[in-house]
Amino acid sequence: MTTHAPHEAAPSAASRATDRPGDASPFALALLLRRAHWRVAGVMTEALRPLGIELRHFAVLLVLVDRGPTVQRDLGPATGSDKAGVMRVVDDLERMGLAVRKAVPGDRRVRAVEITPRGVELFDAAHVAAGPLAERLVAGLEPGEREQLTGLLTRFAHPTEHGKA
Numbered sequence: 001m002t003t004h005a006p007h008e009a010a011p012s013a014a015s016r017a018t019d020r021p022g023d024a025s026p027f028a029l030a031l032l033l034r035r036a037h038w039r040v041a042g043v044m045t046e047a048l049r050p051l052g053i054e055l056r057h058f059a060v061l062l063v064l065v066d067r068g069p070t071v072q073r074d075l076g077p078a079t080g081s082d083k084a085g086v087m088r089v090v091d092d093l094e095r096m097g098l099a100v101r102k103a104v105p106g107d108r109r110v111r112a113v114e115i116t117p118r119g120v121e122l123f124d125a126a127h128v129a130a131g132p133l134a135e136r137l138v139a140g141l142e143p144g145e146r147e148q149l150t151g152l153l154t155r156f157a158h159p160t161e162h163g164k165a
Contacts, residue, residue, distance in 0.1 A: 040137060044058075047126065053126070056081065057092060060086070060089050061123045063078045064099060071110055071112050072113050075090070093113075093119065098118055099116060100113070101113055102114055
């Protein structure tokens with residue numbers, strides 16, 4: 001069963017969502033961002049594989065480097081993961097010696113996750129490994145476009161930090 005808003009025509013085949021260049025559908029941006037994410041995630045996965053971690057591990061390490069010790073329940077929203085997913089990632093990081101859980105003073109039930117010195121070393125090594133691969137991602141851009149793309153995506157991803165809601 002198909003429903004349409006009153007007085008609106010059904011989309012034509014030409015305006016249906018795709019992720020091809022020039023798509024004018026209202027889903028075009030989301031589809032392009034999804035395709036870009038897949039491309040970048042594939043390249044970054046390639047960079048992390050020799051280090052023995054995955055993007056989900058790196059995402060938690062990134063938060064820990066940025067924020068310092070972080071209550072485990074706060075890692076979900078920070079990394080876009082659910083509670084169970086964060087627990088599995090932190091378990092992995094602990095097994096690898098990259099992070100530790102520590103009691104939070106005043107609440108026996110709460111644990112903060114802290115990156116270890118070995119975790120910091122791996123975090124830094126990941127950046128070195130990712131450098132050349134990241135350059136490959138933007139190799140087809142014209143001079144100045146990398147900075148433009150980064151600026152636009154930053155404003156898009158963090159609208160409230162740039163004066164827009």
